[in-house]
Amino acid sequence: MRSRIVRDAVVYRDHVQAIKSGFASTIFTCNQLIHIYSNHGLFQDAHKLFDEISHPNVFSWNALIRAYIKAHNLRQARAVFDSASNKDLVSYNSMLSAYVGADGYETEALDLFARMQSERDTIGIDEFTLTTMLNFTAKLRVVCYGKQMHSYMVKTASDLSKFASSSLINMYSKCGLFREACNVLSGCDGVVDLVSKNAMVAACCREGEMDMALNVFWKNSELNDTVSWNTLIAGYAQNGYMDKALALFVEMTERGIRHDEHTLASVLSACSNLKCLKLGKCIHAWVLKNDFSSNQFISSGIVDLYCKCGNIRYAESVYEGIGIKSQFEVASLIVGYSSQGDMTKAQRLFDTLSERNYVVWTALCSGYAKLQQCEEVFKLFREFIITEALIPDAMIIISVLGACATQAILCLGKQIHTYILKMRLNMDKKLLSAMVDMYSKCGNIMYAEKSYQLMTDKDRDAILYNVMIAGYAHHGFENKAIQLFQDMLKKRVKPDAVTFVALLSACRHRGLVEQGEKFFISMKEDYNVLPEVYHYACMVDMYGRANQVEKALEFMRKIPIQIDATIWGAFVNACQINKNTSLVNKAEEELLKIGADNGSRFVQLANIYAAEGKWDEMGRIRKKMRVKEAKKLVGCSWIYVDNGTHAFTSGDTSHAKADAIYSTLMCLNGKELKQLHEIGGDVFVDIF
DNA sequence: TGGAGCAATG
Structure with a gap:
């Protein structure tokens, strides 16, 4: 694949030479060639060609901005954007879309959008801006902004295009308003294009409405493409219907529909969960033959497959063969070690990482939580808060709440609850379920009930x-x-x-x-x-x-x-x-x-x-x-005092303060204990 | 001549 790109690019470079040595080159052809160069990954050549244009027009500037965006160099794209002598709404929309698509540029996206709105007379916004911003609100899951966009689109009659309907379905679905997504679809009077249809199938899958997903999928099925099949296969796998996901993959293959890396990633996930090593190995072989190994979704899926099938050695060998390892592959192996109860290897692998994202933190945290090594979970969570400039995500908090539940440490569970409120973390269904479970297992059914009612x-x-x-x-x-x-x-x-x-x-x-x-x-x-x-x-x-x-x-x-x-x-x-x-x-x-x-x-x-x-x-x-x-x-039995758990077995004298504990117990006869219970006193208060 | 929408990993 790579060699073909380079070969094509050489052809285009010769083409430029020919133009330069005799043929009249127009600004139009130069602009086109900038696009061709950047589409083939030759970003330096694209910039060199731009520099050779004596009077670049707005198309030339936009082509160069696009080239840097394609190169994932948003800083340089912005530098070109700021220095451009010719800019139009396309320049702004390109920059905005790049910020929305990347991680960590949320502030820049908002600032640029605000600037476009405030300079309404010179820049303004159009339907491209609106679909991009719908995408932004979907990504941030901020439904109130999404609704504002929708209202504006209705007001300006820009809610009727196929781009508008797919973006609205996607935004409402990702923001958790499934009914609104359905309303957008019914507002199209049954005339929807393929992307909107696929967005609706995805929305149904997200909601767990698999029968409805299937209905939408089979309606106008002549439209269906690889994305439609991938969406449904992934939907079945994510909702726990692994066998149905695999059956659909077989049907897809039998119908001769092309599959791609998305298909394989979902099928690998289904194989892992079903511990279906035979089919998993077939997919692995297919991946090697078709050179899909560099895709991080697929390589982490293969590591996960061998881990879940209990073949850690094979997983390690696949992992070692991955050139540049992403954090998802690392996470798959950490989860694999954890599932085998080998937290030493899991921790060692975690310690080798110079950068850690949510995925690897969660992988290690949930590993300790599953093995009920609760002290390690708490230690890791403290380390996360101290060392990372990140707000913990729901998955990490769920592991910590699980550890609190296992140890029945109500006070710590309450602290985590307070932390969620203080940091204004989104209390989704999974997080809330973990909270209800924590309160229930810590003995406070009233708080569990109150949390449930939220x-x-x-x-x-x-x-x-x-x-x-x-x-x-x-x-x-x-x-x-x-x-x-x-x-x-x-x-x-x-x-x-x-x-x-x-x-x-x-x-x-x-x-x-x-x-x-x-x-x-x-x-x-x-x-x-x-x-x-x-x-x-x-x-x-x-x-x-x-x-x-x-x-x-x-x-x-x-x-x-x-x-x-x-x-x-x-x-x-x-x-x-x-x-x-x-x-x-x-x-x-x-x-x-x-x-x-x-x-x-x-x-x-x-x-x-x-x-x-x-x-x-x-x-x-x-x-x-x-x-x-x-x-x-x-x-x-155990008691949690001052950030430490003190466990006691029958007749146990191993505790450092065993003498004090036993003599206190000796002093407490039935009557005194009863009084203590009545006033809610803690027997251990004076000992620790 | 250029800019926007749907699918995958803990």
């Missing part, structure tokens, strides 16, 4: 409903959980597997067996959500807690999937609650058969026998536990 009815998605339903369930408000589920259905939000785990969990804690059974049947029959391990385990646990251990066993006999240690664990628990040693033998056999090495299960079994006074049986289990070297994770 999002209007129509903007609540399944994730937000799920965290609130789970919150109610864990705090013992089963009726509220069920009510919210009804509300979710009324608002036409489709429940998923997580919703039903929360609902079944609510039922098992309150002994609502009938209601739980109804949910269990309904999830598959009415909502097409197939039960997974956790749903089965919840049901077994529910029967156990309701003293219906025989029913639990009957239920287990009908489970169509492989019964794993989680479900057997729930059954052992049921036996323990019901003091049923006759059925526990069966569970013991199965647990040993599937090679469960979780010590908790053995301790549970031993305890059941001990409770029945069957000491021989108990001794036998303990012995098995020793032979298998099964270790039970020790349960612990």
Whole structure:
């Protein structure tokens, strides 16, 4: 590809020589050649040719400005713009569009737009300016400015072009006003061009309205191009329908529609998520054959594919082969290391970077958060605030809120909430869901509820409903959980597997067996959500807690999937609650058969026998536990004081202030503790 | 002779 460009450019250079040596060169041909040079990446030649024009006209100046914009040299483009003796609205629009398209030039874009407006008599604005500014508001997600643009366009009748409709659909969709985007489309009376149609498909995908996306896609399908197919494939992949994304890719190929790097990036993402190494490798081979490796979306997608398929060595070798590495490729490998639990390698890779963007910070932060290494998350977040001149984005904050939830550190969670408000960070659905989850897991259901209510009815998605339903369930408000589920259905939000785990969990804690059974049947029959391990385990646990251990066993006999240690664990628990040693033998056999090495299960079994006074049986289990070297994770409690977590296990004396803690506890009899609880006192206040 | 719109990565 590159050699062809250079070869063409040499032809054009010879052409210029010919013009210079005999043919009359007009300013028109020189201007055209500046464009040709810059289109072929020969920016210095373009400038040299410009310098040779004795009296450059406005077209010459604009061609040179475009050349520097194409070279991504906005400073030089602006210098030419400022020094140009001839400027018109095209010069301004070119410069404005360049600022809007680049990152970090928001102020310059706004200043230039303000200048164009204030000098209305000499410069002014036209429909090119308006579509560019719609793009700007879409990028910044500032819907109030977008609406002002729209109003002005209606007033000046410049909202009717195909450029206007696609830009408006795009702006409303990216600003989260899906209905308004639909209104723009219906305002076109069904006559839309391909770009507007594609923008609408993208808007539906962004909203998760895949049926609607499919309808728009297939209407006037003769118009569809590679972008249309790419949009829909990416939409399916982003909404979790990986198999549909792959099926569409197959159909696209069968129909002979050309695919490009966008297509491959989405297909790679679908392969990674499905852990479909076979197809992923085919795509990798295709990429190598067609020389697409230099595309950072694709190379990071390939690294991600091998990481998600568990082949870290291969991912590393692909990564090493990338010449100039972008931060997305680094992030893919950091996420890969994190998913393997190898935070040492993840941190080492992060430390080698001289510049870090949001992506790599988030990758490392979420890696620590997923492994529940919460102190590291907090440390990293502090480092981010101190070392980066950036406002943290939602993804980083979500990881920090997740760490607060894991550790149940309410005070820190509140600090993060305050920080979000202080920095005026956009509270989107994902961030708000993380906040609701944090408050709920930190024990403050009232704040969780208040946060949940910040999002209007129509903007609540399944994730937000799920965290609130789970919150109610864990705090013992089963009726509220069920009510919210009804509300979710009324608002036409489709429940998923997580919703039903929360609902079944609510039922098992309150002994609502009938209601739980109804949910269990309904999830598959009415909502097409197939039960997974956790749903089965919840049901077994529910029967156990309701003293219906025989029913639990009957239920287990009908489970169509492989019964794993989680479900057997729930059954052992049921036996323990019901003091049923006759059925526990069966569970013991199965647990040993599937090679469960979780010590908790053995301790549970031993305890059941001990409770029945069957000491021989108990001794036998303990012995098995020793032979298998099964270790039970020790349960612990912790308290967060002065930026530090203090964890305690039963009989633990390892804490530096253990003596003081124990002597204080000794002094506190039941009555004193009760008084402390009544006045809301903290036992540890004077110790730390 | 020139300037504007749709799709991809944590």
